[in-house]
Amino acid sequence: MKQFFTFVKKEFYHVFRDRKTLLMLFGLPIAQIMLFGFALTNEIKDSKIMVVDYANDSASKEIIQKLAASDQFELQKSLMSHREIEAAFKQGIVNLAVVFPANFNSDLLSQNSAQIQVIADASDPNKANSLTNYVNNIVRDYQQERVNESQLPYQIQAEIRMLYNPELKGATNFVPGVMALVLVLVCVLMTSISIVREKENGTMEILLVSPFNPFLVIISKAVPYFVLSLINLTVILLLSIFLMEMPFEGSLLLFYAESSLLIIAALSLGLLISNSTDSQQTAMLLALMGMMIPTMLFTGFMFPIENMPVPLRIISNVVPSKWYYIIVKSIMIKGLGFSAIWKETLVLVGMTAFFLFVSFKKFKIRLA
Amino acid sequence: MKNVVIKTDKLTKKFGDFIATDAITFEVYEGEIFGFLGANGAGKTTAMRMLCGLSIPTSGGATIAGFDIYKEAEKIKANIGYMSQKFSLYEDLTVIENIRFFGGVYGLSDKEIKEKSDDLIDLLGLKEESKKLVGSLPLGWKQKLAFSVAIIHDPKIVFLDEPTGGVDPVTRRQFWDLIYEASNRGITIFVTTHYMDEAEYCNRISMMVDGEMKALDTPTNLKKTYNAASMDEVFFELARGAKRQAD
Amino acid sequence: MVTLQNISKTYNKGAIKAVDQVSFKVKKGELFGLIGPDGAGKTSIFRMLTTLLIPDGGVASVNGLDVVTGYKEIRKQVGYMPGKFSLYQDLTVEENLNFFATLFNTTVQENYDLIKEIYVQIEPFKTRRAGKLSGGMKQKLALCCALIHRPTVLFLDEPTTGVDTVSRKEFWDMLKRLKDQGITILVSTPYMDEATLCERIALIQGGKIMSIDTPEAIIKSYPSPLFAVKSSKMSVLLEDLRKQDQVKSSFAFGEFHHLTFKENLPENQQSLLNDLEKLGHTCLEMKEITPTIEDCFIQLMSH
Structure with missing residues (x-):
């Protein structure tokens, strides 16, 4: 056991003394989260909107005027019906439509409450989210003014409809994606490189000629990356909760358990790669081409899988991160428990077992 | 008066506080076989890089084939050949492809390349192997081929960095036959080696110790000076005093 | 101690014959040299004896254990220093040594007497990273690491290649002292002048052994004046x-x-x-x- 710990210690030395790689490992996910989380939700100016005003009364006109006056919006035109909205969206002329029902002002006066409908093109979810928020703010301002005038509580409710991307896949969906990507990247890439490096340096020869169990070599190599991945995961989690106000509804324990499962799957994949190559370059290329790109494509956080052609949808099933992504979303956003994700978990367990089996089977206790 | 092809004046290279090459001054004559000896870390590689125009000196100067190492590095490169033990040829190209490639790099015309490669393959007896990958040749053949390629453009000077390391004794001698032949054609040979018998084949030998040039003379005179029976002893006598430990 | 019988090894599905029907015996406590140029098959022979490669033909044993079936036992008993510098460049001298000691289930203290003489020479640099050592010192450290578990047979693959004359002399002096402690040593080298420092040598070229004997006997058998x-x-x-x-x-x-x-x-x-x-x-x-x-x-x- 002491041998094992010494080995693990040595691996940590390697990791901490290679400053550049370490920086990249932690810097990259943070940069990604920041990029997608903030840069893309920056203030939006002069977005094209249109209105359908069935009411055509003082209240609706006043709100429309406010919308047109704001920096964020550029009023494109007023339409006569819902049907025209659909067409305008499809042509991509506008990003947002606001619909005032008939009797808007009278509803407001008689029932102290009225509804408007806000329809956004959510294929760019971050933008759609921001735009609807702006509309909400303007409507709230108007409400405030009327309350001040009449001392009566008015309620205008905005009913928001997102077109094309009703779940509004944005930052909230992006974070679990980045998590999956980072875990796969760190584990597959780093383990395979660190094993192949021993081969390149010739130290593998000495390790094999020692009485130390070759399998323990592999396992102790995996430990630091396992730990690193968990730290990385925690950093991303904290960033997204405190900086980006992501919800975390479910069980933290379950989240870490499921993440560990993906890590083990990725580690065994890394081992598999390191078995089939002798140079760090090839290992890196294999890991990037073989793992990173499929992860980006088929996890579902960049490109919705349900919109893909059938063959690609089938392929996506063999990508472990796809299942992890579903699991994490369920835990973080929907707050679901194990009973809701046991099927996905089972798939991941199966994959992990398979990768582990193959990589141990293929592991060489000699050279060549 | 012999023609001087390499002339250095207090050539110095520092890496931070570390003086890799410490004010070395020497001359090499045209057609000479000049042995550049020294223990590991004595500063041989650094000096050689400066002479090839690959590295800029911290101070001092040198002219190589009449060109200044500060201002005319490109002209120097056109007039020298270089071969090292580690990299010299592309292992995944065939013999003939390597010859053509390096001929092209040095700006030979297609006709010249054709002639040269035919001569070269004849000289080395590689007719059967000309279409084989260089990686599949024995080390000794590779090194002989690499040397021939390094002088394909008839340079004034050729720099050889441990060209015969690990080569068998017979091929090593064949390699030196090639060196003599090039030297007779007027090409100056600047060579480093770990084999002390090869030091004897040089016209003159320099010894680097701790970045300084501690000795420079013919092998016979060096043995006389240090009262030694062989070059091995001369080397040992000089290098033993080295203080520098790190590479 | 070490025996080889008609050992062969080919690469690229038989296209390259690296080792061709090699047989020799090394006695207990002997300093045996395998002398030949690069590509002669020295490394392949060492790798087969250290259980890293399986021979294509023939049988070989180390300490009476077959190199194929007895690999686990052999790995406990032998020390091996590969041709390329094979320590962790980003670990310090001390960390490397401790690591290899633990790897072989022992401690530096336990076998310090064996490596003491060599280790004191690099001890002033024990906090320096191995990658920053000179060629001669790297080699001493590598030898210490190969000795740390007190092996009965030591395999040194070209330990002096690329090392200057002064360090080479020191290295051979160390080997002699190790031999005096009863360790069987197999060493390979491309430097012919090192042959006379061995008790017995095998001259090898193109995967075949040309001659095996004491250096004196080989010299004596030179056919003409x-x-x-x-x-x-x-x-x-x-x-x-x-x-x-x-x-x-x-x-x-x-x-x-x-x-x-x-x-x-x-x-x-x-x-x-x-x-x-x-x-x-x-x-x-x-x-x-x-x-x-x-x-x-x-x-x-x-x-």
């Missing part, structure tokens, strides 16, 4: 020697050229000197010499 000759113009002299009818072989050898005659006649020397003088050579000097291992190697290669 060997002469050294020099003149004021060495390169011309070599060409002229090759043209002489009575000369069987001639080759450059340091400050002299070495040569043998076709027939063993007493007047050989004088008649050759006369001929050379006629060709215009001055300062001629000629003497009969004892062959070196390199002479023997060249002679064996020409067969």
Whole structure:
């Protein structure tokens, strides 16, 4: 056991003394989260909107005027019906439509409450989210003014409809994606490189000629990356909760358990790669081409899988991160428990077992 | 008066506080076989890089084939050949492809390349192997081929960095036959080696110790000076005093 | 201790014959040298003996254990220093040593007496990273690491390649002292001059053993008297020697050229000197010499 710990210690030395790689490992996910989380939700100016005003009364006109006056919006035109909205969206002329029902002002006066409908093109979810928020703010301002005038509580409710991307896949969906990507990247890439490096340096020869169990070599190599991945995961989690106000509804324990499962799957994949190559370059290329790109494509956080052609949808099933992504979303956003994700978990367990089996089977206790 | 092809004046290279090459001054004559000896870390590689125009000196100067190492590095490169033990040829190209490639790099015309490669393959007896990958040749053949390629453009000077390391004794001698032949054609040979018998084949030998040039003379005179029976002893006598430990 | 019987190894599905029917025995406590150029098959032989490669043919054993079936036991008993510097460059001297000690289930303290003499030379640099050591010191550290578990058989694959003369001498002195402690040592080297430092040697070329014996016996078996000759113009002299009818072989050898005659006649020397003088050579000097291992190697290669 002491041998094992010494080995693990040595691996940590390697990791901490290679400053550049370490920086990249932690810097990259943070940069990604920041990029997608903030840069893309920056203030939006002069977005094209249109209105359908069935009411055509003082209240609706006043709100429309406010919308047109704001920096964020550029009023494109007023339409006569819902049907025209659909067409305008499809042509991509506008990003947002606001619909005032008939009797808007009278509803407001008689029932102290009225509804408007806000329809956004959510294929760019971050933008759609921001735009609807702006509309909400303007409507709230108007409400405030009327309350001040009449001392009566008015309620205008905005009913928001997102077109094309009703779940509004944005930052909230992006974070679990980045998590999956980072875990796969760190584990597959780093383990395979660190094993192949021993081969390149010739130290593998000495390790094999020692009485130390070759399998323990592999396992102790995996430990630091396992730990690193968990730290990385925690950093991303904290960033997204405190900086980006992501919800975390479910069980933290379950989240870490499921993440560990993906890590083990990725580690065994890394081992598999390191078995089939002798140079760090090839290992890196294999890991990037073989793992990173499929992860980006088929996890579902960049490109919705349900919109893909059938063959690609089938392929996506063999990508472990796809299942992890579903699991994490369920835990973080929907707050679901194990009973809701046991099927996905089972798939991941199966994959992990398979990768582990193959990589141990293929592991060489000699050279060549 | 012999023609001087390499002339250095207090050539110095520092890496931070570390003086890799410490004010070395020497001359090499045209057609000479000049042995550049020294223990590991004595500063041989650094000096050689400066002479090839690959590295800029911290101070001092040198002219190589009449060109200044500060201002005319490109002209120097056109007039020298270089071969090292580690990299010299592309292992995944065939013999003939390597010859053509390096001929092209040095700006030979297609006709010249054709002639040269035919001569070269004849000289080395590689007719059967000309279409084989260089990686599949024995080390000794590779090194002989690499040397021939390094002088394909008839340079004034050729720099050889441990060209015969690990080569068998017979091929090593064949390699030196090639060196003599090039030297007779007027090409100056600047060579480093770990084999002390090869030091004897040089016209003159320099010894680097701790970045300084501690000795420079013919092998016979060096043995006389240090009262030694062989070059091995001369080397040992000089290098033993080295203080520098790190590479 | 170590035996090989008709051991063969091929690569690329038989296209490259690295080791061809090699047999030899190394006795307990012997310092045995495998002498040959790069590509002769030295590394392949070492890797088979250290259980890293499986032979394609033949049987081999170390300490009576078969290299294929007994690999687990062998790995506990042998020390191995591969040709390339194989320590962790980003770990310090001390960390490397401790790591390898633990790997072999022992401690540095336990076997300190064995490595003490070597280790004290690098101890001043124990906090330095191995990658920052000079060639000679790296090699000492690698030897310490290979010795740390007190192996009974030590395999050193080209330990002195790329190391300067001074460090090479020191290294061989260390090997002799290790041998005195009863460790069986197999060492390979491309430097022929190191052959005489071994008790017995095998000269190997192209995967085949050309000769196995003590260095003295190999030198003694040199088939004909060997002469050294020099003149004021060495390169011309070599060409002229090759043209002489009575000369069987001639080759450059340091400050002299070495040569043998076709027939063993007493007047050989004088008649050759006369001929050379006629060709215009001055300062001629000629003497009969004892062959070196390199002479023997060249002679064996020409067969």
